[in-house]
Amino acid sequence: MSDLTDQDLSGHPWFFCGIGGSGMLPLALILKGHGATVAGSDRSRDQGRTPEKFAWLESEGFTLFPQDGSGIASANQVLVASAAVEDTVPEMVRARELGCARMSRAELLARLFNAAPRGVAIGGTSGKSTVTGMTGWILTSAGRDPTIMNGAVMKNFAAPDAPFASARVGSGDTFVSEVDESDGSIALYRPAVSVLLNVSLDHKSMEELRELFGDFLAKAQVAAINADDPECRALASRAMAVVRFGIDSAEAEIGVAPGSVVEGPAAIGAAVLDRRDGSNHALTLKVPGRHNLANALAAIAAANAAGVAVADAVAALASYAGLARRFEIVGTSASGVTVIDDFGHNPEKCAATLRTLKAHPGRVIAFFQPHGYGPLRQMGHELAEVFARLLGPEDVTVLCDPVYFGGTVDRSEGSERIVNLIRDHGGRAEYIAAREDCGGYMAQIARPGDRIVIMGARDDTLSVFAREVLAGLS
Secondary structure: OOOOOHHHHHOOOEEEEOOOOOOHHHHHHHHHHOOOOEEEEOHHHHOOOOHHHHHHHHHOOOEEEOOOOOOOOOOOOEEEEOOOOOOOOHHHHHHHHHOOEEEEHHHHHHHHHHHOOEEEEEEOOOOHHHHHHHHHHHHHHOOOOOEEEOOOOEOOOOEOOEOOOOEEOOOOOEEEEEOOOOOOHHHHOOOOEEEEOOOOOOOOOHHHHHHHHHHHHHHOOEEEEEOOOHHHHHHHHHOOOEEEEOOOOOOOOEEEOOOOOEEOOOOEEEEEEEOOOOEEEEEEEOOOOHHHHHHHHHHHHHHHHOOOOHHHHHHHHOOOOOEOOOOEEEEEOOOOOEEEEEOOOOHHHHHHHHHHHHOOOOOEEEEEEOOOHHHHHHHHHHHHHHHHHHOOOOOEEEEOOOOOOOOOOOOOOOHHHHHHHHHHOOOOEEEOOOHHHHHHHHHHHOOOOOEEEEEEOOOOHHHHHHHHHHHHOO
8 A cells, every 4th residue: 555645646636435423534635635625424414413513514625515415426526435435325336336446544544644654543442532642732732734534623733713723734744543353444554653541342343443453552662552451561562662651551651650649520630750760740630530531541642752851741731621421521510410422332442431421420311322233233232241240239221223324224123122121230220211201301300410421422412412412301
């Protein structure tokens, strides 16, 4: 695979099928930032969902079309589509008829990433977006002017004229990106720095994951690995050079001084200990939870491997503002009920959010919208076990039907199965098919001091729903 030049990028027009997707939008922004002409379509736009996002894209100079094939007009266009896009979608049909080149989202990202002089790749089952945002913010604060590719909106880079800042286009030599193991595309990247956060069951078997992540570490000049995670530790021998991070492990070069962790409902702090020189650095984060402390250590290790001093990395994180939909506090009602918007959708991400909530007093009402029928079949048992184990007898989990925007997926097994599994594990759970009815139910049972957390992925309207739930409480 040859590296891309600016001529490769601007020499022909690009068309993104599903341009509003969390993985597609930042890639389109980066490509356009390199001078390319980019158009696109999206089923969400045609269905009238999140119109403000598509209006903003048009204001940024992207030409948008209905998803009816009309945007594919020339054999010179390159069609970019994720692996999930069916061959029957009109753009795919039209591109085949015209003989247009096609690239997957992952192939294009890997080409852009590998063309950069220094690539920092963030891998692992969970935490990738947060660590990408943190690492990107550290490098930006250090004057490195990085390009950043994220799957979530980074609040540090968001502004009234850039509300969907899931990417940053810089002129420096460093490209920071989260990389995905779920489709095997992690194998396409050639990073200078590999970061491995954790290895746990999500989309692939553990054997496949160990092979993919081991190869990922072996390619880099330096690998930053989580010394608290047994699977990561076991893969460390695959790396050429290693810097370890971790809260609890005494093997972590970048760790935490014992007894120094201070947790609050919306923040966490600790003394970061660099065991290589014995230095201590006071870290304060404006995002809560031990998982975010672990994420911060990963970002410090990543930035350090890319040449930023530990002291400078720690100082930069004091102004890290977080990501949209990552334990994002929407507001607190007059009656004292707090609503939180969160991206939790697999067992590990949901567990991190629930642990953070349960570290502080107050009942938890956990609303969960599964991000598809396929994922629900694959990880339903583990999800149910997480909700049952981490929530108490007073807490309640509420599930609506999985997100479904069309297509041929098998919909025979839905959310009722998960509710039954949660109950089998001893937890409290309710199944209410329609999402808006879930909102009414939660408003009805909520009482002062409760936290309502809205969890799910692959559906931008969940943030709208979180705001509606808050409004409904008054």
